[in-house]
Amino acid sequence: MLTQDSYNFVLAGVGGQGTLLASNILAEVGLAAGFDAKKSEVHGMAQRGGSVISHVRWNRAQVFSPIVGRGEADVLLAFERLEALRFAQFTRRGGTIVVNEMEIVPVTVSSGSAVYPGGDHLEQAAATLAARVVQVPGEKLAIEAGTAKAANVVLLGAISTLLPLPEEAWWDCLKQRVPAKFLDINRRAFSLGRNAVKA
């Protein structure tokens, strides 16, 4: 558990994976918990299956920059394994990399011009950064909750265990953002994500 006056989060993934919703909720949770909070993301061309990154910052006093510098993220929340590696440099020394156990093969790999890196690369990167790696089977747990699309909520559940806020603080923000008919699925997805890290 991290107990600090300020938190920097970087969320990385592939366009279409639901990183934007997750970063919205993360910013709102921080604000509701009495932090100043800012969030930054990029829309448009990058979203067409490209690498995407968004930034969320909380501070008890005041957040100035909406973006997190390289080497300054307390938590890197990666929705995909290659993107975890690509954005690993944002993680601070001793930070945490929460990575979804998901591989989305980029066209550069499927067309044969590049090779998808093996699993040991992230461990090596984490060792260099003295960072802790938390693996979460996001899609598997989301399917268990009711739909693979709730993987982003599973991942939020996972990082919620790293932060000093009660579970209800997360749920209060989540339920305002997800459609009423998917409330149960998302509640389950969030709990499964929490338990995956606690266990």
Next chain:
Amino acid sequence: MRRILSGNEAIARGAWEAGVEIAAAYPGTPSTEILEELSRFPHVYCEWSTNEKVAVDVAAGAAYAGRRALATMKHVGLNVAADSFFYLASTGADAGIVIVSADDPAMHSSQNEQDNRRYAQFARVPCLEPSDSQECKDFTVKAFDLSEEFDTPVLLRTTTRINHSSTPVELGERRETRVRPAKFPHNPEKYVMVPAHARKRHPVVEERFLALAFRAETSAINRIEWRDRALGVITSGVAYQYVREVLPAASVLKLGMAVPFPGGLVRRFAAGCSRLIVVEELDPVIEEQVRLLGLTCEGKAIFPLCGELDPTVVRGAASEAGLAVDRAPICVPDLDEPSLPNRPPILCAGCPHRGVFQLLAKKRVSVAGDIGCYTLGLQPPLAAIHSCGCMGAGIGVAHGAATAGIGERMVAVIGDSTFYHSGLPALANVAYNHSDILTIVLDNRITAMTGHQQNPGTGLTLGMNPSQQIELEPLCRALGIHHVTTVDAYDIKKLEAAYKALMATNEPAVLIARRPCALLPEVRAHWVALEVVEETCTGCGVCFRIGCPAILRSGKVDTKSGKPLALIDAAMCTGCEVCAQVCPHDAILTRDQIVPAEQGQHHACSVPAEVD
């Protein structure tokens, strides 16, 4: 009430609170969400105009008639609207009028990173630069008030990190601000810009600009924050946030309105500091003005001219210049990952443009492209676009190349929304000057790249009300093109047949490749994942070369060739069947072979049966 809003949501909220009644825009990242958000408020007429110039004209007409009006666009949209922006600067308007330019430093989704504060200087128009969402809201209200007080359009200039960052905002109430009953003014000396009137307006504009500069000296929008006087920093926009973070001890002059320039305020600030620096993104707009005052300052000598700033960049540069930064720059360890595979943006699985680019790549023709999702046709393995400059440029460029005598027939590709935006005059030119180029309109029935906005081809307005649908076929014929053929963009054989027939004409021709964007909700409802028959697949790799992200290399290999078999990602595949059509061994099952016929139908799409 306090809420976390994006800069775009906050601008919309500010415009609404300021009593705006008319708003017009053409979608463009990072500005698009402003109008989408504003259209959800009551008592505001919002429209997608066909382009940014039209949007400014619409706003101008409404403001002439006495109603507060807004036009929003991305930075390059102001190039399209520049002619209108300049006459508007000359005429002013009876009611407040604000133009939002959302600049894109680092070109997250743009063809350049021009600094549109230059336009404000150029047209003698005040420019406000917010540095967070609260200021987006407050400055929008302020911009309308200034506009009315000084009888001038006001440029609200943001950047991507302002538009697409979300920060807390205190909400306010709407003010009704009607200056008078709506009426088109009969005041030709002010609103008819013939030379005799325009000559009288020019001194008015220059005097207005001086009066605004005087206001900039005293307005709370520009403020000095005195701290340690050893270092004084002049800054604006999002750069202010980076300065506060990285140089917390420095005194700061924060300019919310740097155009026109508050020279007296700057002199006062400079006199109180030992060392003066300017931190601004992109052009040295402030720095140049400081130097014109005869003051010594450092700006671009320390901080980069190109790309966007961020705390890491500012800290690194400031530290190197010997400034007292908050802490030493972090030395990010080298992770020794030189060969991570790139993940560039690409045409989505099921993208209806893929078939056209597959054809163009096969024909090895020269293709002048345009702005939209389909610009991604340049990516390997298709690599079928050879130029792309700005909205509407492709058709003219293709014709120009044809006049140069290149010995082949040029092809221009343009999306439906871009065609309505600025393709029409270019196509008229093709017909008028009897060019032999083939124009392919990639009609995916939506403005896709910016997130599915309506356009004149969809038959729906911004408010999703039914509207006049402007059909492409009669439109192209009316522009003087005799050879117009429409084909289902998913039908590879028909595409090629139509292409060949049109290329054989040696006359101006238009091929309309029609199929709705695969990401539209009504199309998603009909997605069917295709499957590879492993026994039939030989690993020949033809399907890999259409660049579909849903086609993967299987872990299994063909026993004869030893090459990997194809594998279709069921979560991504939409069932467009382009891969099944290019497969030389019929190793990919089609929709019909996977599900019963009625369920396997594509989303209905009207493609006229006529051929030429």
